[in-house]
Amino acid sequence: MADKILAQLPDDLGHFGQFGGRFAPETLMSALEDLEKSYREAQQDAVFQQRLAELLRDFVGRPTPLYFAAKLTKYCDGARIYLKREDLAHTGAHKINNTVGQGLLAERMGKTRVVAETGAGQHGVATAAVCAMLGQECVVYMGEEDINRQSLNVFRMRLLGAEVRPVSSGSRTLKDAINEAIRDWVTNVDSTHYLLGSVVGPHPYPMMVRNFQAVIGREARQQTIESTGRLPDYAIACVGGGSNAMGLFHPMASDHEVKLIGVEAAGLGLDTGKHGASLTAGSIGVLHGTKSYILQDEAGQIRQTHSISAGLDYPGVGPEHSYYKESGRASYVAVTDDEALEGFQLLSQQEGIIPALEPAHAIYYAATLARQLSKDHTILVNLSGRGDKDMNIVAEALRVQL
């Protein structure tokens, strides 16, 4: 019974237990209702689903492989480590799974203009690519701080025909880019679709983005069974807003033998206050239209966050993760910048795969866990993106002059 409830969430108003919902300005309420209706129709529409499946195959390159990390496994001398290779998806990360789906949905709703926020730039690039392919006008909001640390992705978005608008308010990172994207959407709601990139925001976004990303978990579940004859003991993914993790977790929510672990950014350390660990170190609040764990001060103001990875530098998290935490279905841990850098180098050197800094957090945790487990255990890690975009940051952190 509990399994069934977990798989059926959210309820009609977008609630996952006490979390989620639709805390949105009235201007957007009708648009959110329309979006939900269109999405539910598209779910039942065989033509839409076939077009989505074709694009996921031919444009994105799905299914992505499951890779047995033999050398890393040997190095850790413990549990067998498998990587779900979302880094091999088109544009270099899992973000494209959702942008293809929402891009098609925008087209179906007759919206010719798309706005998006981006942190690391991966969601912005994935949105720009899909908009180019579908012929939609694309505006991406990006914090100035992120523009500075992810200049390569800014260039990629512009090459793909998107307009990148710098955001100079607040902490000048992902949170502020979302504020600006929402303000744009409120102003241009009739012509514009807001292509939100994570399982956050008001209903139906957490549900819809999860469902578009669930292709990760469906494939990985099947591939793990084919490779090992059974389900993994652990499924591990990094969590910023939480879309790659929820995409991996959701299809395995009812497989209780699979332990689900989300890895957040501990930044400079949880005790420094400079981190992005909403679930591990936050409290319940409302941010960007949804009720979830957030990082806030005693007066309810949203706190500044820090992570070496722009994609995890966010003071909130998807409401379904909060529900998984509260219900005990998943557990959440946090890994520091330095540890993520260690994971980054470890995978590069052991497997010849350079991960993005975001999943480098998950890699570090998985390697640590593998050492404590016997060889008959398996760990499935979502390698949600590749590290090309992070070369400058890592070089700087390792004090290498490029």
Next chain:
Amino acid sequence: MSRIGAIFATPQHKALIAYVTVGYPSIEATLQVVPALVEGGCDMIELGIPFSDPLSDGTTIQRASHGALQQGVTPKLCIEVAHKLHQMVDVPLIFMSYFNPLLRYGLEAFCAASSEGGIDGIIIPDLPPEEGVELERLTERYQLDLIYLITPTSTEERLRLVAARSRGFIYAVSLRGITGARETLPADLESFLARVRDITSQPLCVGFGIATPEQARRVVNMADGIIIGSRIMEIVENSPQPASSAQAFIEQIKNAISPH
């Protein structure tokens, strides 16, 4: 009838509501500007509790919120300021806040303290009726009006929902967008307000974008009141004499919307 409701009891009277971000540029400024606005003819005052992420607000109120937070303004301090103002002016005071600071304060504690401090109503731009059930119950218990918003994008179904649930008055957002003074108001404003009028006889106050006496006059033809925020905060921010400049401005507006 609530103190807010009583404002609308006089036939032909058009309510003038001014918004002020509490603590910007200073608490002292707020304590001077609000009485001046009342002196200038305001029927109610909306006191903005600053928030770090004001996603319904344009640059003027974003800047004011940020500035107030830099000054250390908290919801608790806002309640104290409201309490002082309540002793200085005899008009209804309404809090405008995003939902998270209230949630963090504790909804019941916030309602109790606000009521105690002389607050008459609350406006929350990111709380639609769907999520407002608990706060409606609490505001009723503490005799506060929870004022909901409608917008030109609200469907007829949503207009009915808001009309049935809003207390005190209905806040009609004039345009598709965020707060901020505008050169022109949308062409479909009259048809929007007519659509609302067809559905409800609740008092209707229009806000967002209103910045001039001409705009104010146009709006009150179709509504029971107007709300002005960003233009007042611009004046407060830029004038060497914020209180008297704000008062002079509001007198012009008052004059424009009073029957002659």
